[in-house]
Amino acid sequence: METSSITYHKIIRVGADGAKEVEDCLAIEEPLEIQLAFMASGKRQGKSISVTMRTPGNDPELAAGFLFTEGIIRSKSEIAGIRHSVLDENRVLVTCADGFEPLLGSLERNFYTTSSCGVCGKASIDAIRTRSAFTAGEDQLVVEKSIVQQLADQIGRHQQVFESTGGLHASALFDLNGHFLMLREDVGRHNALDKLIGAALLADNLPLSQHVLLLSGRASFELIQKAAMAGIRIVAAIGAPSSLAVQLAGESGITLAGFVKKDKFNIYTGQHRIRSI
Known part of the structure; x- marks a missing residue:
């Protein structure tokens, strides 16, 4: 278990035998800002893509998965690196590979995303229907x-x-x-x-x-x-x-x-x- 995923808090537990103070274990919820660095028109560009309330841990995977499922990137080869900010562990920077410009036009959402609603702020249902790179065809899956x-x-x-x-x-x-x-x-x-x-x-x-x-x-x-x-x-x-x-x-x-x-x-x-x- 990742120790950064949980914290402890003193609570009053009430039951049939009365009330007593105990220590409870809580899942941590903190903001993660996903930033993107890329080249566009010959210049280095930086953009804050999203802030999501998350449980710390596996942040590079979260950033990569978010960018992929939003249609901003299409493959691992489009990512040069992912790292946390040296000053803030709640910021992660995704650097795009040389020659790749991310598809930011596909992202029509507000920069704030709550833990309970990933699509709050989407402009329309049509904007949510991100097109998959993997076309569904006939298969024999059983x-x-x-x-x-x-x-x-x-x-x-x-x-x-x-x-x-x-x-x-x-x-x-x-x-x-x-x-x-x-x-x-x-x-x-x-x-x-x-x-x-x-x-x-x-x-x-x-x-x-x-x-x-x-x-x-x-x-x-x-x-x-x-x-x-x-x-x-x-x-x-x-x-x-x-x-x-x-x-x-x-x-x-x-x-x-x-x-x-x-x-x-x-x-x-x-x-x-x-x-x-």
């Missing part, structure tokens, strides 16, 4: 029903900070046989997924078309959009999907399952990829 039912138990075993605080969202990646591959946590559900996708981007593992994504909570429009950007074709959520999430999943050729539990789950789109139903 996952067993029993594997989907096992995912919820698996994510619980790997959510280390959630186990301590109860206050974080998670995004986890599995192969088609249900083997756990990677998990990222954050106070913001969109940040957790950006960290996961950013890790895959920096490891040159995109697209994630042969994987299953599990969301620890509900499936929102933006999370499905981010999954589509990463080429993910199967998404399962422990919570409910929104109507726009279901619509986008259908349009993007994504299999979307919700309310995933040991004994049951709902399939909203792409039922052909779930076997034994």
